[in-house]
Amino acid sequence: xxxxxxxxxxxxxxxxxxxxxxxxxxxxxxxxxxxxxxxxxxxxxxxxxxxxxxxxxxxxxxxxxxxxxxxxxxxxxxxxxxxxxxxxxxxxxxxxxxxxxxxxxxxxxxxxxxxxxxxxxxxxxxxxxxxxxxxxxxxxxxxxxxxxxxxxxxxxxxxxxxxxxxxxxxxxxxxxxxxxxxxxxxxxxxxxxxxxxxxxxxxxxxxxxxxxxxxxxxxxxxxxxxxxxxxxxxxxxxxxxxxxxxxxxxxxxxxxxxxxxxxxxxxxxxxxxxxxxxxxxxxxxxxxxxxxxxxxxxxxxxxxxxxxxxxxxxxxxxxxx
Numbered sequence: 001x002x003x004x005x006x007x008x009x010x011x012x013x014x015x016x017x018x019x020x021x022x023x024x025x026x027x028x029x030x031x032x033x034x035x036x037x038x039x040x041x042x043x044x045x046x047x048x049x050x051x052x053x054x055x056x057x058x059x060x061x062x063x064x065x066x067x068x069x070x071x072x073x074x075x076x077x078x079x080x081x082x083x084x085x086x087x088x089x090x091x092x093x094x095x096x097x098x099x100x101x102x103x104x105x106x107x108x109x110x111x112x113x114x115x116x117x118x119x120x121x122x123x124x125x126x127x128x129x130x131x132x133x134x135x136x137x138x139x140x141x142x143x144x145x146x147x148x149x150x151x152x153x154x155x156x157x158x159x160x161x162x163x164x165x166x167x168x169x170x171x172x173x174x175x176x177x178x179x180x181x182x183x184x185x186x187x188x189x190x191x192x193x194x195x196x197x198x199x200x201x202x203x204x205x206x207x208x209x210x211x212x213x214x215x216x217x218x219x220x221x222x223x224x225x226x227x228x229x230x231x232x233x234x235x236x237x238x239x240x241x242x243x244x245x246x247x248x249x250x251x252x253x254x255x256x257x258x259x260x261x262x263x264x265x266x267x268x269x270x271x272x273x274x275x276x277x278x279x280x281x282x283x284x285x286x287x288x289x290x291x292x293x294x295x296x297x298x299x300x301x302x303x304x305x306x307x308x309x310x311x312x313x314x315x316x317x318x319x320x321x
Contacts, residue, residue, distance in 0.1 A: 046071055047249035050147070063216055078213035091188060100217050103188040107181055107195060108202050114177070115206040122284020123207035128264050129174035134200025135261075136168055137193070140226035142247040150226030152219050154192030157182070159225040167231045174199075193219030207264055210286035263290040267304045279304055 051060070052068045060068060069075035076082065087105045089095030096102035115127035133156065140162070141151035156162045157175050178199060182192050194217050204210040232241055245255045262279045263286060280289035281300055299305040 045249040045251060045254050046073060047143070048072070049143070049249070063218075066214075067216065076214070078211040080212055082212055082214060097188070100189065103185050103190045104194065104198055104215065104217055106188075107185045107190060108198060110181060110184070111199050111202045112206055115203050117284060120284050121208065122282075123203060123210075123264060123286075124284075126174060126177065127203035127206055128283075129171060130178070130199040130203040131261060131264070133171050133174050133178065134197050134203075136171065136231060137196050137226075139232075139248065140230045142230055142244075143249055144247070145227060145230075148222060148224070150222075150230065152193050152197050153222035153226075154196055154219070155222045155224060155226050157196070158192050158221055158223045162225045165228060167233070191219055191221045193221050204286060207284065207286040260288070260290055263287055265290075278302075 048068060048071055052064065052071065055064075057065060057068070066075055070077045085101060085105060087096060087102045088099050089102070091103065091106045111130075115124055115130065116122075117124040134152075137154065137156040138152040140156070141149065145151070156168065156171075157179060162168070163171060163175055178192075178196060181195050181199070182190070185195065186192070197219065198215055201213055201215055205212055230244075232244060242252075242255070245258075250258065264283055265279045267279065280287075280293040280303065282289045293299060293303055294305065
């Protein structure tokens with residue numbers, strides 16, 4: 001698969017899922033990270049898969065080599081010093097059509113206006129949902145699935161029934177909006193798989209405090225439903241969640257960082273009486289408040305917290321994101 005690089009160029013200016021077993025999971029994550037020495041400063045997956053593991057470095061494309069470096073604990077996946085990407089021409093022009101990244105620049109521009117909440121200056125409810133949609137499409141996979149067995153392939157919207165699964169409840173609105181973007185940009189070469197992940201990354205960037213990051217284009221669409229049961233179940237305990245993400249190649253630090261995405265979350269379904277409650281005091285801002293709220297003895301008024309078992313929990317700095 002050819003992977004081409006697009007750099008997200010907007011400076012930092014739905015609904016994430018909530019899981020009752022998260023408190024114990026944090027403690028377990030801390031212990032796991034103490035036992036497994038990960039590359040310094042790196043919180044993610046270090047597992048090389050497919051061509052990245054099998055081909056020599058000299059046979060990889062520039063983008064492939066970059067991705068391998070990131071997974072190996074190096075590279076530059078995000079940061080304000082990432083060079084800006086300028087579209088070589090108008091959408092549909094010869095120059096734009098010749099550049100795989102070009103269509104995604106125009107798609108990103110369409111997304112930003114809908115991901116910003118003018119009333120608060122923070123990111124919008126649609127941005128929160130876009131982040132959740134990106135996760136649910138990509139995370140319906142594990143290392144045993146094999147090529148074409150799920151992952152960031154657009155199947156959550158292109159297949160007949162994946163979106164209607166109970167675990168995807170609440171994603172219908174952002175699914176409809178993403179389908180509109182697909183109908184607008186697919187004729188210029190954009191894949192659904194890429195658009196879903198682009199929207200998730202753009203959502204993060206439009207949140208104040210959200211990092212700029214590299215976007216790689218080249219994901220192939222799949223109309224086959226991903227295997228069910230590969231997303232976290234809200235009733236899962238800590239051990240089950242840890243095992244689930246380990247099978248997706250997540251390190252303990254990577255999972256701790258992933259959980260931090262709840263900083264912009266609101267819950268609507270776990271506790272219907274608290275529908276719309278955020279999980280920290282700054283749901284429109286990408287910051288570390290979620291960790292502080294989680295570790296506090298008492299949650300602030302109006303804040304939804306997955307369980308009450310946080311008083312004795314302490315995460316070290318290198319386990320938080």
